[in-house]
Amino acid sequence: MEALSSDEIEMQVRLLPTSRKRINARRKLRVSTNAQLDVEILAFRDKVRTLKVSGAKECDLRRIYSDITHLEMRYLLDQCGNKY
DSSP states (O other): OOOOOHHHHHHHHTTOSSHHHHHHHHHHHHHHHHHHHHHHHHHHHHHHHHHHHTTOOGGGGHHHHHHHHHHHHHHHHHHHTOOO
């Protein structure tokens, strides 16, 4: 399962009949999306650790650090309720 953006969550929730169902569905989708983001962040961090052990330099890891920062920002913005 891929992490959903706020717009994708809203598209899935919009068709539900009552506001309570929409709120509950939105919360469940955000929780599962955040869990998926956590898994992806941990995978990137493990990759950095393995590359450092194998002798990679900091300049070789910049792209991975950038990906980690991007995922962390998505997570934080979703926690604040902002769209990204």
